[in-house]
Amino acid sequence: MSKIHVTTVVNGDAVEFLADPRETLLDCLRDRLGLTGSKEGCGTGDCGACSVRLDGTLVCSCLVLGVEAEGKQIETIEGMADGATLHPLQRKFIEHAALQCGFCTPGILVAAKALLERNPDPTEEEVRFWLAGNLCRCTGYDKIIRAVLDAAAEMRQEAA
Amino acid sequence: MRYHTPSTFRDAAQIAAGASGVTRFLAGGTDVLVQLRAGAVIPDDLIDLKKIAGVYDIARTGDGGWRIGIAVPGIALGAHEALRAEWPGVVEGMELVGSTQVQGRATLTGNLCNGSPAADSVPGLVAAGASVEVTGPDGQRTVAVQDIPSGPGKTSLKPGELISAILLPARGDHAGDAYLRFIPRSEMDIAVVGCAVSLRLDGDTVTEARVALGAVAPVVKLVPAAAQAIVGTALDDAALDKLAAAASAACAPIDDKRGTIAFRTEVAGVLAKRAAKIAYSRAKGDRA
Ligand SMILES: Cc1cc2nc3c(=O)[nH]c(=O)nc-3n(C[C@H](O)[C@H](O)[C@H](O)COP(=O)(O)OP(=O)(O)OC[C@H]3O[C@@H](n4cnc5c(N)ncnc54)[C@H](O)[C@@H]3O)c2cc1C
Numbered sequence: 552m553s554k555i556h557v558t559t560v561v562n563g564d565a566v567e568f569l570a571d572p573r574e575t576l577l578d579c580l581r582d583r584l585g586l587t588g589s590k591e592g593c594g595t596g597d598c599g600a601c602s603v604r605l606d607g608t609l610v611c612s613c614l615v616l617g618v619e620a621e622g623k624q625i626e627t628i629e630g631m632a633d634g635a636t637l638h639p640l641q642r643k644f645i646e647h648a649a650l651q652c653g654f655c656t657p658g659i660l661v662a663a664k665a666l667l668e669r670n671p672d673p674t675e676e677e678v679r680f681w682l683a684g685n686l687c688r689c690t691g692y693d694k695i696i697r698a699v700l701d702a703a704a705e706m707r708q709e710a711a
Numbered sequence: 712m713r714y715h716t717p718s719t720f721r722d723a724a725q726i727a728a729g730a731s732g733v734t735r736f737l738a739g740g741t742d743v744l745v746q747l748r749a750g751a752v753i754p755d756d757l758i759d760l761k762k763i764a765g766v767y768d769i770a771r772t773g774d775g776g777w778r779i780g781i782a783v784p785g786i787a788l789g790a791h792e793a794l795r796a797e798w799p800g801v802v803e804g805m806e807l808v809g810s811t812q813v814q815g816r817a818t819l820t821g822n823l824c825n826g827s828p829a830a831d832s833v834p835g836l837v838a839a840g841a842s843v844e845v846t847g848p849d850g851q852r853t854v855a856v857q858d859i860p861s862g863p864g865k866t867s868l869k870p871g872e873l874i875s876a877i878l879l880p881a882r883g884d885h886a887g888d889a890y891l892r893f894i895p896r897s898e899m900d901i902a903v904v905g906c907a908v909s910l911r912l913d914g915d916t917v918t919e920a921r922v923a924l925g926a927v928a929p930v931v932k933l934v935p936a937a938a939q940a941i942v943g944t945a946l947d948d949a950a951l952d953k954l955a956a957a958a959s960a961a962c963a964p965i966d967d968k969r970g971t972i973a974f975r976t977e978v979a980g981v982l983a984k985r986a987a988k989i990a991y992s993r994a995k996g997d998r999a
């Protein structure tokens with residue numbers, strides 16, 4: 552199987568890798584680039600643990616081929632904190648204890664960030680619908696939703 | 712697996728026509744990749760159509776309709792205000808497909824060509840009277856959407872043929888459409904029954920209607936008898952009952968863990984009534 556050379560930008564850095572055309576973007580991020588923050592929960596688009604942004608659009612990286620990343624901009628969880636400074640969503644997840652095992656957390660953070668850029672003041676229902684494709688087997692979701700709403704309030708500079 | 716990135720539909724058709732093994736086109740990939748990962752369908756040739764110019768465009772056609780590119784994902788369709796204002800039923804059908812993440816990739820064309828009887832965007836397209844532009848190695852033809860699915864997982868496209876655009880007709884005045892599905896939860900599930908209604912009014916009277924049902928037969932079905940039940944009426948209770956009866960009579964569903972034959976047959980009638988009422992109020996100018 553001949554591999555294809557892919558040049559792309561991940562979290563602002565130009566990167567290149569060789570991909571078998573059957574490999575997903577998730578496989579390439581984890582196994583070729585060592586970015587293991589994006590998780591594989593299902594591999595079939597159901598759980599959202601692999602969520603990344605592709606040219607700004609929220610997608611499941613398990614449903615994108617690595618070769619489709621050619622010439623694109625990719626954002627992953629690894630690009631969310633600014634050096635040692637956590638993103639408000641990351642901080643609020645810790646404050647609200649919005650994670651237990653943490654497997655779903657990177658995907659939820661990436662998805663929630665995409666939501667708040669589009670809609671800085673979402674209702675609880677809007678948050679729940681937006682995150683319907685991010686499954687969590689531990690928390691029961693309530694703390695996750697509260698953390699997102701609280702982060703949104705802080706980012707709008709309102710106390711929740 | 713050979714991965715191709717043709718730059719024209721004609722080239723894509725030629726690659727497909729020349730391929731001897733399992734061939735798939737890649738639009739959003741939300742069906743293709745799931746089938747690939749499951750080992751259900753491992754294509755010998757995978758033809759990615761997203762490098763073809765114009766595949767992400769939504770454009771007004773000369774006759775006042777719309778031409779929708781084959782790679783336009785659900786999220787872009789939903790963000791297009793003018794299209795949503797004219798064809799809210801088509802847009803809401805597509806928006807029911809999967810999660811936010813799936814919406815970032817999944818397309819109308821892929822939903823249609825995957826051939827699922829439960830495909831959520833297809834009843835809306837059929838009710839709208841949409842067609843598709845088909846490109847083959849020898850040229851192009853236009854085909855009504857309801858003539859594309861030919862059985863579960865199958866289409867009437869010939870080897871080497873592919874869809875190069877979805878075409879919606881001009882909406883015209885005093886018209887509305889709607890799509891509803893039944894699922895046991897509120898998100899992320901496959902339709903047990905889906906129903907789309909598109910209609911036009913003259914005053915309070917329905918002058919034209921199209922009714923389409925999903926997940927109650929091997930293919931999405933246009934149901935002329937259901938449309939006839941409401942044409943010439945003001946959608947009064949008697950007309951709605953006839954519509955429901957005609958919709959239920961058109962059902963030939965499977966019996967499975969997600970819905971029995973009796974349940975799907977009854978729900979088809981219920982959804983037809985509800986979708987007709989929404990389409991009617993939209994035709995009256997209701998923007999919801
Ligand atoms: C988590 C999840 C949830 C989902 N939920 C739903 C749901 O609620 N409702 C629903 O209806 N579907 C659902 N789906 C299925 C899928 O997302 C839809 O069918 C989607 O619209 C497929 O579009 P695509 O662009 O991703 O297709 P692709 O996977 O790219 O292609 C699908 C098929 O169409 C063919 N094809 C693609 N483009 C063309 C073309 N131009 N000409 C000819 N053939 C072509 C391909 O060869 C392939 O056979 C879900 C999928 C996932 C992973």
Ligand code: FES
Binds near residue numbers: 595
């Ligand atoms: S691993 Fe991609 S959605 Fe579950």
Ligand code: FES
Binds near residue numbers: 649651687688
């Ligand atoms: S914290 Fe364990 S899956 Fe969400």
